[in-house]
Amino acid sequence: MKYALVATTGYILLVDLDSKRVTPLKKDQPEYYGISWFPGDSELVLSHSGVNNSDLIDIASYAQSEQGWLSKGTQNGRRFLSAPHQILCAPDGRIICTNTGRNVISIVDLNRLNLFQEAGISNARWDRLSLEKITGDHLNSVFLQNDQLFVVAHGHNKGSKLAVFSYPDLDLLSVTPLGERTGLHNIWITSEGQRISCHSEIGALIDIDCAEPLWESGSPVYTRGLAATDDYVLVGESQKTGRDLRRNSLSAIWVLDRKQWQAIDYICLGPYGAVNEVRLLDVPDLAHHGTPLHNIQNFLAESGFRDLPPAEMEKSEKNGQNFAMSNADLVQGKLDLARAVWGGKATWSSYPLVLGSPETLNDGSKRAAVDNLCLALKKDSDNQSMACFSYALEAGQVSHVSAVLGYTGKGGDTHMAALLIQSSVGGGVLSAWRHKGDGWRQLTEIANVFGLPLEGDVQLKTSHLTAILSVGGTEILRLDASTLGLDHCNKGLGIRWIGATVKPLD
Known part of the structure; x- marks a missing residue:
């Protein structure tokens, strides 16, 4: 070869x-x-x-x-x-x-x-x-x-x-x-x-x-x-x-x-x-x-x-060596990132990526840049009544993370409900959104929640007709499926993020 x-x-x-x-x-x-x-x-x-x-x-x-x-x-x-x-x-x-x-x-x-x-x-x-x-x-x-x-x-x-x-x-x-x-x-x-x-x-x-x-x-x-x-x-x-x-x-x-x-x-x-x-x-x-x-x-x-x-x-080899040296850090960085994914496979084994290609950090968390929307969905074979993850938003830029439920899309950013925490002045702001195939719409009947931490742990606990979102161990929202426009809450769970870093905890 x-x-x-x-x-x-x-x-x-x-x-x-x-x-x-x-x-x-x-x-x-x-x-x-x-x-x-x-x-x-x-x-x-x-x-x-x-x-x-x-x-x-x-x-x-x-x-x-x-x-x-x-x-x-x-x-x-x-x-x-x-x-x-x-x-x-x-x-x-x-x-x-x-x-x-x-x-x-x-x-x-x-x-x-x-x-x-x-x-x-x-x-x-x-x-x-x-x-x-x-x-x-x-x-x-x-x-x-x-x-x-x-x-x-x-x-x-x-x-x-x-x-x-x-x-x-x-x-x-x-x-x-x-x-x-x-x-x-x-x-x-x-x-x-x-x-x-x-x-x-x-x-x-x-x-x-x-x-x-x-x-x-x-x-x-x-x-x-x-x-x-x-x-x-x-x-x-x-x-x-x-x-x-x-x-x-x-x-x-x-x-x-x-x-x-x-x-x-x-x-x-x-x-x-x-x-x-x-x-x-x-x-x-x-x-x-x-x-x-x-x-x-x-x-x-x-x-x-x-x-x-x-x-x-000899000249070509010298040029090649110079090129290799100038790109050595890039090559090593690429190989290190790929190895970090390998080392963190267990962390993400229940949440395969379906959209976006985030950077994998040494602790197994994944960071999505501001131009790289990412979506990871929990395996159907795993516990679909619970989704837990840590998050870190980045201040001063487009940065948000969502607990996803009811996902029925085909690998695209469509057909789901999203409980979204966005970076804002004074802390994180929680809002609820729905995508039925024709674009995102904010569920204005669900009041925004202000003053959430820019870093923390999220727990989404669901039953057939109910979803409870907690941040840092404190209950923030309790919703029913009809309010979210869903037939059921305990399917299609996942994590959606951009300009942020996340890591599954369950």
Whole structure:
């Protein structure tokens, strides 16, 4: 395992995993996403959007977005794809492509450009009609195992799903909701049947059949791009930014020990933009089709990559050492945060994250920055009559923490009641809020409570029809389900916070 390819919004990067040397191979046909190749071939197959993803905000922009195409070496296919994402070169000589903007999977034959096959999991024909009206499924990732094609639907605020099609017929066999999760990317079905995906929204890697993540970054990042061998797993990392800033954001790769699911290395790539895909080049990539690129040395030579002569190699190594030294604190800090998550797994085992990627502190608490709303929900299998946690608000900025109850959302910040303590002049202020799917509304019939501490312990005790909130051991509110607009109080408990630090106590 020496070489990895990384697709970002603006580049195809070659990464030497030993020396950590990063070489841009392509930058003239963005936006890049999918990377694949046919077994026995030394030419890359790539997907290109041909548009700036940040411009896709409504039906008018999507109607103009069908400028994407597939390329194989110097050969280019028809421009008819809308914001294509992951691709896979199939054994029958065709390319499986997530035609994401068009809300379908498209199967393309570069030798028969006017003939293609497509299928979706719903009747929606576009990924969205506006920023508020999201009708599509956002199909973004594919994995072929035997005669079954597995497809991830990001799901937006409707929750992620895993679809299974027959291949090559594309008959839809099943669509499985993935619980209280949204924003998933990548799907890898291991030889043992384990189903692994990037839970991008929380900066983690998950087994979709388990509540707890396999691995978490412990910092506010976006995970997307997955490659694997028997011993190691590579995960792409991007900064959490708005779409308009993705092209110049920092990118990185995590290297995980597959047996322990712990980070063993972190490779800073540079300001190459958001990572869309990661592929291993010279060894079987088990998260792809498992066949290395043929004649790698020829590919490297044709791509302009070369082994440096001794003098230049010495200079490059010196530059690399300087780069490593300048980023040493960052790398060590990243690894320390990931290890802190591992050390604090027991603390959060009953409260898996479903939204946001907070920073994990040494004592096991999690801090969410002011631009990083986080939500953790108590497992259904645990005691749903009680939720207890400590909190610390940050004065002088947007900072609040809520005891959540009645959550029925699909991994988004919707469908719940929230008893919210907000940082304010003179201490914390408690108010009650409700989200029924159409936005947040304060329950003004429940009076605000002033003078609460900026740090303390919260206990939410519930029965079927009653909720009692205590702070620092003192009862603050006693409410019934009807007042909160709920059918029952003792389900869907959790913690919601931003600009604050929290830690479960039960």
